[in-house]
Amino acid sequence: MAVLPILQFEDKIAETVAENPVVVIIGETGSGKSTQLSQILHRRGYTRSGAIAVTQPRRVAAVTVARRVAFELGSRLGEEVGYAIRFEDRTSDKTCIKYLTDGCLLRESLSNPELNQYSVIILDEAHERSLNTDILLGLMKRLINRRSSNLKVLITSATLDGVKVSRFFSGCPVLNVPGILFPVEKLYSTERPTNYVECCLKTALDVHVREPPGDVLIFMTGQDDIDKMVFKLEEKIQNLEEGSCMDAIVFPLHGSLPPELQIRVFSPAPPNCRRFIVATNIAETSLTVDGIVYVIDSGFVKQRQYNPSTGMYSLDIVQISRVQADQRAGRAGRTRPGKCYRLYPRTVYDEEFLDATIPEIQRSSLAGSVLYLKSLSLSDIDILKFDFLDPPSRESLEDALRQLYLIDAIDENGQITEIGKAMAELPLEPSLARTLIEANELGCLSQALTVTSMLSAEVAIRPAHSKNKEKKRKQSFSKSKLPDGSGWGDHIQLLQVYESWDRADYDPNWCTDNDLQVRSMMFSKDVRKQLSQIVQKMGKGSLDVESGMRQKKSDKDYKKLRRALCRGYGNQLAERMLLHNGYHTLGYRSQLVQVHPSSVLEADEDGQLPDYVVYHELINTSRPFMRNVCAVEISWVQPISKKLEKMNIDKLSGGSGASENNETIENKTINSPLQAVDASGPPGSMDSKIQAARERYLARKANR
Numbered sequence: 001m002a003v004l005p006i007l008q009f010e011d012k013i014a015e016t017v018a019e020n021p022v023v024v025i026i027g028e029t030g031s032g033k034s035t036q037l038s039q040i041l042h043r044r045g046y047t048r049s050g051a052i053a054v055t056q057p058r059r060v061a062a063v064t065v066a067r068r069v070a071f072e073l074g075s076r077l078g079e080e081v082g083y084a085i086r087f088e089d090r091t092s093d094k095t096c097i098k099y100l101t102d103g104c105l106l107r108e109s110l111s112n113p114e115l116n117q118y119s120v121i122i123l124d125e126a127h128e129r130s131l132n133t134d135i136l137l138g139l140m141k142r143l144i145n146r147r148s149s150n151l152k153v154l155i156t157s158a159t160l161d162g163v164k165v166s167r168f169f170s171g172c173p174v175l176n177v178p179g180i181l182f183p184v185e186k187l188y189s190t191e192r193p194t195n196y197v198e199c200c201l202k203t204a205l206d207v208h209v210r211e212p213p214g215d216v217l218i219f220m221t222g223q224d225d226i227d228k229m230v231f232k233l234e235e236k237i238q239n240l241e242e243g244s245c246m247d248a249i250v251f252p253l254h255g256s257l258p259p260e261l262q263i264r265v266f267s268p269a270p271p272n273c274r275r276f277i278v279a280t281n282i283a284e285t286s287l288t289v290d291g292i293v294y295v296i297d298s299g300f301v302k303q304r305q306y307n308p309s310t311g312m313y314s315l316d317i318v319q320i321s322r323v324q325a326d327q328r329a330g331r332a333g334r335t336r337p338g339k340c341y342r343l344y345p346r347t348v349y350d351e352e353f354l355d356a357t358i359p360e361i362q363r364s365s366l367a368g369s370v371l372y373l374k375s376l377s378l379s380d381i382d383i384l385k386f387d388f389l390d391p392p393s394r395e396s397l398e399d400a401l402r403q404l405y406l407i408d409a410i411d412e413n414g415q416i417t418e419i420g421k422a423m424a425e426l427p428l429e430p431s432l433a434r435t436l437i438e439a440n441e442l443g444c445l446s447q448a449l450t451v452t453s454m455l456s457a458e459v460a461i462r463p464a465h466s467k468n469k470e471k472k473r474k475q476s477f478s479k480s481k482l483p484d485g486s487g488w489g490d491h492i493q494l495l496q497v498y499e500s501w502d503r504a505d506y507d508p509n510w511c512t513d514n515d516l517q518v519r520s521m522m523f524s525k526d527v528r529k530q531l532s533q534i535v536q537k538m539g540k541g542s543l544d545v546e547s548g549m550r551q552k553k554s555d556k557d558y559k560k561l562r563r564a565l566c567r568g569y570g571n572q573l574a575e576r577m578l579l580h581n582g583y584h585t586l587g588y589r590s591q592l593v594q595v596h597p598s599s600v601l602e603a604d605e606d607g608q609l610p611d612y613v614v615y616h617e618l619i620n621t622s623r624p625f626m627r628n629v630c631a632v633e634i635s636w637v638q639p640i641s642k643k644l645e646k647m648n649i650d651k652l653s654g655g656s657g658a659s660e661n662n663e664t665i666e667n668k669t670i671n672s673p674l675q676a677v678d679a680s681g682p683p684g685s686m687d688s689k690i691q692a693a694r695e696r697y698l699a700r701k702a703n704r
Contacts, residue, residue, distance in 0.1 A: 004032030006040075006177050013037070013175065014044050017120075017152055021144050022172040024165050025156045028179030029330040030288065033156050034065050034124055035072065038097045041120050041152075047096035049150065050119030055102040057130035059085040060255050060262055060282060066090070066099040067263075073097075086427050087530050102132035103427075106139075106372055110424055113376060115143065120152045126165070127157040127323070129359035129390070135369050138387050141169060159323045159356075168389050182333040184295075188346045196298045197225055199343050201232050203296050207341070208237070208274060209245050214293025214338070215275040217283060217331055221302040221317050226252045229278045246272050253279035253289075258519060265289055281320075284327040288334070295332040297325060299344040305363040308399035311571070313365075314620040321354040359390045366392060366400035367430045371409055374416040375424035383414075384653040401652040406570040406640055407434040414652040425538055426531070428452065431616075435568025436535060444560040445535070447495050447553075449528055451561070454494040455616055455628065457524035461490075461497060462515050462598070482514050485600040489613065489630035491565055492558050493600050498524065503550055566632040569614035570640045574626060576609045593624040601629045612637050 006013070006027060016023050027033030038052050046052060056062040066083035075081050082091030084100040091098055100108075102123070109115055121140065126133055140153045155165055162174035193199035200218055207216055220226045230252050237248050251265045268291060269275040277289060281301050303318050320328075325342070332338030342349065361369075370383055384397055404410045409420035409430060416424075423433035432452045439448030461482065483496030497514075501521060504510040511518045566573075574593060595601055595609070603609050609631075616628035 004036055005030070005179060006032040006036045009175070009177050010040050013040060016173055016175060017041065017154065020173055021151065022140070022153045022155070022169045024160070024162045024169075024172060024174040025154060025177060026160060026162050026174065027156060027158060027177040028181065029158055029327065030179035030181060030334050031177045033158075033177065034061075035068050037122060037124075037154065037156060038069060038120075039073065042097060046119045046152070048119075050117055051095060052097050052120045052122065053105060053115075053118045054097070054099045054122040054124055055105050055133065055136065056099060057102055057125050057128045057133055058255060058282060059101055060257075060259075061125065062099045062101050063259055064262065064266075069097060069099070087527050102130055102136055106132055106135060107427060109139065110372070110375060114146065115151075119150065120154065122154045122156060124156045125158075126155050127160040127356075129357065129361070131360040131364050131366075131369060134359060134361040134389055135372065137165075137168070137389050141387060144169075159327065161356075165389065179330075181330060182335070182337045184329050184333040184337070185339045186329055186342060187339060188342050188349070189344055192299075192344055192348065196300060196343055197228055200229060200296055200298055201236070203341050203343065204233055204276060205236055207294050207296070208248060208276075209240070211294060211339075213246065213272075213274060214336075215269065215277065215289075215291040216294040216296065217289065217292045218276065218278045218296045219283070219298055219328055220278055220280065221298065221300050222280060223252075223254050223256055226254055226278045226280065233276060233278070246274055248274045248276055250276040250278065253277055253283055255280070255282060281324065283331065284324060289331075290335060292331050292334060293336060293338045295328055295338070295340040297328045297340060297342050297344075299325070299342065299348070303363070306365045306396075308365070308393070308396045310618075310624075311399070312618045312620050312624060319348075319353055321357045322349065323356045325349060325353060361388065361392050362390060362396075364396075365403075366396050367403040370397065370400040371404055371416075371420060371424055371430050374404070374410055374414075375421055382653055384650070397653070398649050401649060402647065403571040404430060405647060405652055406643055407431065407568060408570075409434065410652060412646055412648070412651060422538060426534060428456065428531075431568045431572060432456070433568075434570070435564050436531075438567040439561065439564035440535070442560045442564050444557065444564060447557070447561045448564055449531055449535070450498045451491050451494050451565075453524045453528035453531060454498055455491075456527050457520050459494065459497075459520045459524055460517065461493060485602075486555070486558060487602040487631075488558055488562060489601040490599050490628040491616075491630040492561070494628075495561065496553075498528075499550065499553075562630055562632055563636050565614055565630050566636040566640075569616070572614050572616070572618070573632070573637060573640065574613050574615065576611050576613075593618060593626055595629050596625040596627045599627070599629050601631065 013023075013025070025033060025037070034054075034056075038054050041047075041052055054065075056065065062083045062085050066081055067077055070077040070079075070081035073080055077083075078090040078092055079094045081097045082089075082095040082099070084091055084098065084104045086101065086103060105115075105121070108117075115121065123133055123136055123140070126137070137155070144151065144153060155169075158179075162176070166172050166174050189199075197220070200220065204216060204218060218229065220229055230250050233250050237250070247270075249269060253262065253265050265275075265277050266289060275291065277283070277292070283289065297320075299320055300317050301320050301324065302315060304313060304315050306313050329340035329342075332340050373383060373386065383401060384394060401410070401414070404420065405412070407430060408417055409423055410416055419434070419437055422437055423430055426433040426436065428436070432455060436445065436448050436452060439445045483493055483500060485491075485493035485496065497516070498521075501507075501510055506522075506525065508518045508522075511521050595613075601609065601613065611634055612632050613626070613629050614632055615626035615630075618624065618626055
């Protein structure tokens, strides 16, 4: 095995770390920074005064790199070297090198703000600019001033702007470590393809038939495209004339794969066989697969973006940045000269691609991050003025504060409440954490744990009904006997599905028979078990969290759960306005949104939805949709709407009070979740239509 470049700089690294509390290390692709840096510091004795923490933005990377380092040290995984990711901890009292996601390190700092268990904290892959890594950068800057005598912080990256980070950390040193890179020939398309999946497929086949041996890495945007590509590529390869070229095997690589399937890509191909690895951007820098000689770059990435003014997520396929393009190309030059087939013209790379990827902190909901910062109870933290490497917009921070206030995590003066502190201890997004706390008070904790686990595991339930579906889909789903939510909505259906599975003794065949992904259901079971243990340790589990699992539920039971959901989703309410263009439509933040077609939420015999619903996610695809929707009652909504009357953003931030330029919510209602819709048409026309619809609805109700 060749000596990794970073090992040639071991003495220089050790000397620089010894003399400085913060060091930035720019290690090019193939330098060995992720696996070797922790071992260098371990050899230099840093683990005698505490463990070495190495953060990764991705769960897959935390697991695979920990496995590699444990192997290199001749240690069993979980002993000297371990990892911690959400809902999984493979560490022990012996662990002195710990790989963990950046979110896990944030959570650890809640119980130990000084992070005294660590002598060294390495923030790896910082160029990915994940939301949690950016929060950690700000916190490390504060922490260094408190633990400067015994804490070392290293920020490592392949492409990060070292000068910018150095300035952020008051001029800390920057070390550059070269990688093992052979020349890579970059081949551009003459024009942008109309279908990049088909273009990737054609290019892959051309490489396989015409090019010498060497593995191929294909960058796609997400699991759906990867699955299509794997299926089509395998089919095409099987149909090639026997003996016309070498054999080939095709592997997918994305974050949703179970670990045993991810590991396959690291095994070398059999003799006279070429590997095709079809991956998301996880293979840009987080994971290094040896043997890649050819890279096919679609030029796109799937990116989740949040709009704080609408509270809406969109999952968009966008152009990559030049930094990402260069990272992808570099994967072809690890072991010998390679080629990168860029499925876009050179002019697109030069003129259209951004220099670098937009940091996640500038395109995400910040409610969870702001709750974390508030839970630190540091009197000098003003959320709107927190020291970020690249600050998010004021609008995003205000949106997060508003969300937390409406679900009781912070009070009107911006102080974290006891409810907020309890929410911060749960490894969940704020809405689900708040739901569990309310459910405990209402006596339905067991049911809420089930729903929360199903949502956290992202269990997808195909519709048991076939309303508005094509005849073909209707026939396909006719055999399914899944519960339908009893008319109350998707959260109730999730509960009913899990409890049906419980009554079937968690039989995997039951999942298969009902078109449910076995792995997702098993994961939800594991998540539920861990959440149950957490809430009981917190003293919130006054109920038996397994109680009533197999008992038949009544509407009264479901009412308790729906009430808890209303409290948890206080900022995610929508009010029924009218039936619009044949779709179930509700008003939210000056727009019309629709219940997703897969929802089991039922309208009445007149086609009217409930007056109010809560939703788990608002996402913009072909049109704005609410996903995972549940009916709630107006009496539960009123206390939430009243809170808006006394809300002042500057006070919520932690500042001294309202500034002259900031209005209270009384004068600035555009972001109220209960605001009426302003649609096109003459002034007052929408209001009159809404009022007429309400009057008809009330009249029908009175006649029943």
